Amino acid sequence: MIKKIDGGVCAPKGFKAAGMHCGVRKNHSKKDIAMIFCEVPGTAAAVYTQNKVYGAPITVTRKNLSNGVAQAVICNSGNANTANLDGVEKAQLMSDLTAKALGIKSEDIIVASTGVIGQSLDMEPISYGISELPKLLSVNGGNDAAQAIMTTDTKVKEISLETEIGGKPVRFGAISKGSGMIHPNMATMLSFITTDVNISPEMLHKALVTVVNDTYNMISVDGDTSTNDMVSVIASGLSGNEKITSEGGDYDKVVEVLYEIGGFMAKMIAGDGEGATKLLTCKLYGAADIRSAKVIAKSVIASSLVKAAMFGADANCGRVLCAMGYSGEDFDPSGVTVWFESEAGSIKVCEQGCGLKFDEDIAKKVLLEKEIVIKIKMAEGDAEATAWGCDLTYDYVKINGDYRT
Amino acid sequence: MIKKIDGGVCAPKGFKAAGMHCGVRKNHSKKDIAMIFCEVPGTAAAVYTQNKVYGAPITVTRKNLSNGVAQAVICNSGNANTANLDGVEKAQLMSDLTAKALGIKSEDIIVASTGVIGQSLDMEPISYGISELPKLLSVNGGNDAAQAIMTTDTKVKEISLETEIGGKPVRFGAISKGSGMIHPNMATMLSFITTDVNISPEMLHKALVTVVNDTYNMISVDGDTSTNDMVSVIASGLSGNEKITSEGGDYDKVVEVLYEIGGFMAKMIAGDGEGATKLLTCKLYGAADIRSAKVIAKSVIASSLVKAAMFGADANCGRVLCAMGYSGEDFDPSGVTVWFESEAGSIKVCEQGCGLKFDEDIAKKVLLEKEIVIKIKMAEGDAEATAWGCDLTYDYVKINGDYRT
Numbered sequence: 001m002i003k004k005i006d007g008g009v010c011a012p013k014g015f016k017a018a019g020m021h022c023g024v025r026k027n028h029s030k031k032d033i034a035m036i037f038c039e040v041p042g043t044a045a046a047v048y049t050q051n052k053v054y055g056a057p058i059t060v061t062r063k064n065l066s067n068g069v070a071q072a073v074i075c076n077s078g079n080a081n082t083a084n085l086d087g088v089e090k091a092q093l094m095s096d097l098t099a100k101a102l103g104i105k106s107e108d109i110i111v112a113s114t115g116v117i118g119q120s121l122d123m124e125p126i127s128y129g130i131s132e133l134p135k136l137l138s139v140n141g142g143n144d145a146a147q148a149i150m151t152t153d154t155k156v157k158e159i160s161l162e163t164e165i166g167g168k169p170v171r172f173g174a175i176s177k178g179s180g181m182i183h184p185n186m187a188t189m190l191s192f193i194t195t196d197v198n199i200s201p202e203m204l205h206k207a208l209v210t211v212v213n214d215t216y217n218m219i220s221v222d223g224d225t226s227t228n229d230m231v232s233v234i235a236s237g238l239s240g241n242e243k244i245t246s247e248g249g250d251y252d253k254v255v256e257v258l259y260e261i262g263g264f265m266a267k268m269i270a271g272d273g274e275g276a277t278k279l280l281t282c283k284l285y286g287a288a289d290i291r292s293a294k295v296i297a298k299s300v301i302a303s304s305l306v307k308a309a310m311f312g313a314d315a316n317c318g319r320v321l322c323a324m325g326y327s328g329e330d331f332d333p334s335g336v337t338v339w340f341e342s343e344a345g346s347i348k349v350c351e352q353g354c355g356l357k358f359d360e361d362i363a364k365k366v367l368l369e370k371e372i373v374i375k376i377k378m379a380e381g382d383a384e385a386t387a388w389g390c391d392l393t394y395d396y397v398k399i400n401g402d403y404r405t
Numbered sequence: 406m407i408k409k410i411d412g413g414v415c416a417p418k419g420f421k422a423a424g425m426h427c428g429v430r431k432n433h434s435k436k437d438i439a440m441i442f443c444e445v446p447g448t449a450a451a452v453y454t455q456n457k458v459y460g461a462p463i464t465v466t467r468k469n470l471s472n473g474v475a476q477a478v479i480c481n482s483g484n485a486n487t488a489n490l491d492g493v494e495k496a497q498l499m500s501d502l503t504a505k506a507l508g509i510k511s512e513d514i515i516v517a518s519t520g521v522i523g524q525s526l527d528m529e530p531i532s533y534g535i536s537e538l539p540k541l542l543s544v545n546g547g548n549d550a551a552q553a554i555m556t557t558d559t560k561v562k563e564i565s566l567e568t569e570i571g572g573k574p575v576r577f578g579a580i581s582k583g584s585g586m587i588h589p590n591m592a593t594m595l596s597f598i599t600t601d602v603n604i605s606p607e608m609l610h611k612a613l614v615t616v617v618n619d620t621y622n623m624i625s626v627d628g629d630t631s632t633n634d635m636v637s638v639i640a641s642g643l644s645g646n647e648k649i650t651s652e653g654g655d656y657d658k659v660v661e662v663l664y665e666i667g668g669f670m671a672k673m674i675a676g677d678g679e680g681a682t683k684l685l686t687c688k689l690y691g692a693a694d695i696r697s698a699k700v701i702a703k704s705v706i707a708s709s710l711v712k713a714a715m716f717g718a719d720a721n722c723g724r725v726l727c728a729m730g731y732s733g734e735d736f737d738p739s740g741v742t743v744w745f746e747s748e749a750g751s752i753k754v755c756e757q758g759c760g761l762k763f764d765e766d767i768a769k770k771v772l773l774e775k776e777i778v779i780k781i782k783m784a785e786g787d788a789e790a791t792a793w794g795c796d797l798t799y800d801y802v803k804i805n806g807d808y809r810t
Contacts, residue, residue, distance in 0.1 A: 050731070051727060051730035051731045052729070052730040052731075052732075052734070052735065052736060052738060053726045053727060053729060053738045054730070080723070082723065082726075083723055083726050083738070083755065083758055083759050084759050084760060085757065085759045087759075116721075116723060117721075117722075117723020117726065117727060118721075118722045118723040118726065118754075118755060118759065118760020119723075119760055227723075227726070227730060304709070304805070305805055308801070308802050308804075308805030308806050309805065309806065311802060311806045312806025314806065316521075316522075316523075317488070317522075317523050318485070318487065318488055318523040318524075318632075319522070321458045321488050321522065321523065321632070322458060322522060324457070324458060325458030325459070326455070326457070327457075329457070330457065331457060333457060333458045333488070350488065352490065353458070354488050354489050354490045354492075355488050355489065355522065355524055355525075392802055393802060394799045394802050396709075396713070396802075397713050397797055397798060397799050397801075397802060398799075399713075400709070400714065400717070400797075401713050401716045401717025
């Protein structure tokens, strides 16, 4: 049994967090630097963006995590520290300063940055923030940290869950930021997960990769894979369960909780995409295999035309079929059935690959809801996949027409 | 020497065209059916969408063109005749009716439809149109035909050119429709080319494929590859040049003119993308090979974030780098230089893969122009490519939020 608990990333034993305004951003009311601290060196794993142009923090974090150990996260928003000549140097300095401020090893720091690309990171506010944050660390600081990593996000994204593993209560927490430049590939946006489960680094990494591929990597806000995507997990091991070193049993329980977290965050991030008014979920059944199911579901959710139609509550099944067709996957169009569903009902709009006549009033009612499911049944096999996205709105254009200035 | 002439698709010897309102669309002032007629059976070639879900007209046209001969084009707008149970039957009927009305063979007809997907095509207006169009055919009808194939296009797209081949004046004409659901793959939107050059079907097909891959296929309006894309060419052979049956010499001249047409149409279509206020051209140099150059240039031009930044005249080089990075191509980011250019000037925004400080006022001035070039230099090799797109605007969302109803 998995139950929701309070505390966010500080819910697991051994974790404290803090978030504050240090000055990377001009707006004083917006927190812009976050710290998560584990009282012991924890087992750690992370997955990163597949973008060839990746942020300097990724370089440093990848190096620091190579031994599977981490004890703290430092993350600023407002500047991605990417595409800067001195980027890696500054990311390393963030790591060093954090280590010094916390009295731990620099190689045990997860460094992350999010914001504008290609502008030099001003280290003065960062240094100030890193020196102040340790004083603010608290078991109640998870929400502040979650706020501090937000960019154009409108909602704080945090969750904490508890389950029982090896007879011990085990807790997980996570915070994320999402919003724009979101079309993850192997890793996604920023999400920091904490847990007190006792697990080997290999098993932790395996669990993370499995879950990220089915959850975070199945989101698209705008088709743009960011340079700074990262999902990391630190496990303090303080829950006292017998160490998990192989698959099955307790490992499966960890995966199960991580799926809950990933699914929750995927929906939160997609539904809070830049300018979004609706969360779109594409549930695809009957594909030839899981890879194909994922590719097709993601193609539908990422289509600008599908997204704009959903914004306009227009039951345009042709755009769904079209997006399936250009996914690059082979399938028989005449085996495709499509429904639009929401709390207001379900309406079948396509059968045997052909548009159906349907009641436009009912369709409108279904599509005016805030959470829309595009359900697709194919006739290829038994594989299924779920992808999450959002509608394309005037506000997406507005937000991104002048983000930098 | 290639020179512009008047006449559109009727400029080459042997061609007449017409366009009229037949009633597929409710708006009586919008022409919705076009016919192009060649007085002799012509050599013909076409390339089609790679979308797995393709329109019924594609099925019929592909069959009709299998012998490399065509004598007429029939094309309606307002309904794509795609994803309909009776679609192929109706596309065949369009072909048969056109043949009968013109007194030619049904297998010599190019059939095309563009508009809403998944709604049954009403044959009553189509039949009426096909019976009336032959009476309207004229050497002055090219512009009417160009108007009749438009959907959300705001500008008529036609061109006619003359060159000399084998001592004879040879003419080419073309009309296109573009606007939305535009991210061609092997073929694009609708474009009908006419010429009076004397050429074998094999050489005509080869020339068309070559040119389409570098022009029409390098456009993206919204990343959505349509189900009904087609570029066709009919050559009457009436110019009297010695028949072109091999590469080099005269063949190269044909390719040269087709490049002019393709480049012109690519710019017209991209610049008139749904809701577009700016034409974006990505000129990429120094790639490892041409394939790679094309993939990267197209990734930049298709990025929602780049497009929105251009709409907002925001010189955001980070988004350009990001879009290059997720293109899937391998390259060294530190070898990348980026400029934004327009009639108002040129501004370097990135060097060695890093953002530069630049004069924001000059950048704004450059980006406030209607035609923007994103110039990219890489350090991989000598290959180059050009891709065309447009900005992402409020009007794109408006047009596509409620296209169908």
